[in-house]
Amino acid sequence: MKKLIAAFVGSMALASAPLALAADATKELKMAYDADPVTLDIHEQLSGGILQLSHMTFDPLLRWTKDLGFEPRLAESWERIDDKTMRFKLREGVMFHSGNELTTADVKFTFDRLKQSQDFKAIFKPFSAINVVDDYTFELVTSEPYPLLLNTATYIFPLDSEFYSGQTESGKDKSEILKHGNSFASENLSGTGPYTVTERKQGVRVEFERFDDYWDTESPGNVDKIVLTPIKENNTRVSALLSGGVDFVAPVPPNDLERIRNDKNSNLVTMSGTRIILFHMNQERVEAFKNPKVRQAIAYAINQEGIAAKIMKGFATPAAQMSPAGYQGHNDSLAPRFDVAKAQELMKEAGYEDGFTITMMAPNNRYVNDDKIAQAVAAMLARINIKVDLKTLPKAQYWPEYDNRAADMMMIGWHADTEDSANFYEFLTFCPDADSGAGQYNAGNYCNAEIDALVDKANVETDLDKRAAMLQEVEQRLYDDAAFVPLHWQDLAWASKKNVNIEPVLNVMNFPYLGDLVVE
């Protein structure tokens, strides 16, 4: 019986084999991600999926290298004119998909549009103007000296200004950014990138084809066609790779790492990530959290290494601070301080020997193993007599609760859009201020004006060594004060078939430079 079925399946597979061979002649890459881009308008949403799309169909002025340096892309070179001005030289002879040629007018158009975009305007707030010098020279001007000018410039993917200007047949402005509804830009695309979008069925598949006139002729990339299929279910995504249905999958769930590592046809690449997972302790809701000793006790009670090893199966880097290695603020001397005896002692000193009861909330489908981590933390807190009433929620319901600061301890994961430490502090530890938007996600209500001032000072310091020293001091002070409970940086993992050489194009930002991907 089984053999019959096997024979049947085998013959079916053979029947489809010639198709697969034919596809090999023009190199095709089938990839499965957990989601597909929500729109083709790269200024509509700031998310991993959209940045991935941006790198496939557009090119930034400059981009991050693997070791968090910069490499020139559409900007050939740049030089600082003064404290607030950086001059860029644009690459000549770069073509858009539409056939238009890239000039500074396109960069200006893009810059102005970014300032309009609801998602991007915050990142571009420090920029005051763009000065067009000539067709291939322009200057970016900031209102204050801004050390992260180049970091931010990696978000400038020049759009084809001619293509996105004017009106559609129905009289709508082509450059319009629409969050909800159909805009011209959400369905049409013209960039300078290595791939054009040839077909798109939202939620089902996106097809890309190599752009013939791509400017970067030195790119080793040899993939002619990419088919992206969103596969949300972890198991199905991994099965699709193991069964040969797709060539490249991400993300790889921790539970399947071993399975892929042991598969002789697959390739697994993992990397320590930059997304910090942490808990806030709400001082406004719980009187005891105002006492630094209690916060320190909690910091001592949590076994970060245990969580990373047992729950994350080694798929996380235990953290004692927010800045991951490679960031300016990363302070090498800070290590997880798990010590239950010390924690109990601190609780005693603070007068809470008998402990107290708190509420805790965490999402259950946002971060890797988020609900299990929360359970573990709750169990660890029980050892210093803090009784935790834990509630885990799907992310759609979690964030409104988070905005309401609905529990005493709440989990959040954060990735710095600027790839810089200051971003962590601004959103997670600054004194909350509704008017300026500072501390927007500071669910601990931790507030230390001195630390905030130090970060502000670092943010206008263009001497990067001095700046790094300041940020590292910030990390140290937050650590000493136990402002929050850091857990770990979530690792990243990608997997592919053996003949797909993904390793060189991967990076810690998690947008593979697929234009340079080589398939053997």
Next chain:
Amino acid sequence: MLAFLVQRISQAFLVMFVISVIAFAIQDGLGDPLQEMVGMSVSQEEREAIREELGLNDPMVVQYLRFAGNALQGDLGNSYFYSKPTLEVIAEHLPGTLELVIGASLIIVFLSVPIGVYAAIRPQAWLSKFFMGVSTVGISIPVFLTAIVLIQLFSIGVTVSWFPSDTGWGQWLNDFFSTEGGLPSYGRGDDLIHLFGTWESGFFSSGGLMHLVLPSVSLASIMLPLFIRLIRAEMMEVLQSDYVRYARAKGLSAGRINFLHALKNTMLPVITVGGVQIGIMVAYTILTETVFQWPGVGLMFLEAITRSDIPLIVAYLMVVGLIFVVTNTLVDLIYGLVNPTVKLTGKKA
């Protein structure tokens, strides 16, 4: 007949109304749709502006009346995620689900009737006992587990080495239990044939059919045992009835008794249950579609929930409600055809 239809249509409106009210009432519990629409670093003011633009700040009653007013004109709103009218989105996804249900139904019909009848006629045969045993196991395994096992066996393939491979029989047994894999494990494939409207079919190409195999089998696995048992039980009861005994006594051939007289009466309750089960199958497709990344309405609905795409959730619930009303109406009509003594409106004859 006409009175029956009018009655059913007014029922349908009532059902729709109730569903829409319930769907609207629970939307607060479904979360904030904005979380999926904007990046984390977008400020509260920007969020507030978008919320205002979408009309999410209005009182629930105002929102419902606005929705109901549009709904009466056939407009169920725009999906937040797809940025398209919800009915259009559902129309694009519905063919996938229908093909899956058709595939599973075909498997169920072509397997359950012969097996059920056989098991009823020869209840003591070892083959009957085997089928009954398997169906007990089948009914108790959750569909996603079946799906995962099927994927492992027939997509990825399993190499077995339980037996000594240096002996002929060991090698043969190893080969016997090993599987090749190779069947597609996700999606509907690339070569779909466009039929009409939004219907792209996988039934007319080898690639499309191959993609249908595993999902259909998984979906069928949950209903098949039920139908086998139902047909067997009904058939056994019918075989005990007087008119069958009389037919036997009259000397009619076994084939004629079993298939013409007995089977026809067996099918009445089976059709009723079948109609309801097709509706339930639409619900089961949510699981099957998730595991196989099948782009049908089930997967669409599940994702709409995780994204709190409220207009799409409401529209889906209403469409499914409509499907239930329509299938039940059809079942009643067919019932009337199979058994003319049944009065549709339920009045005394």
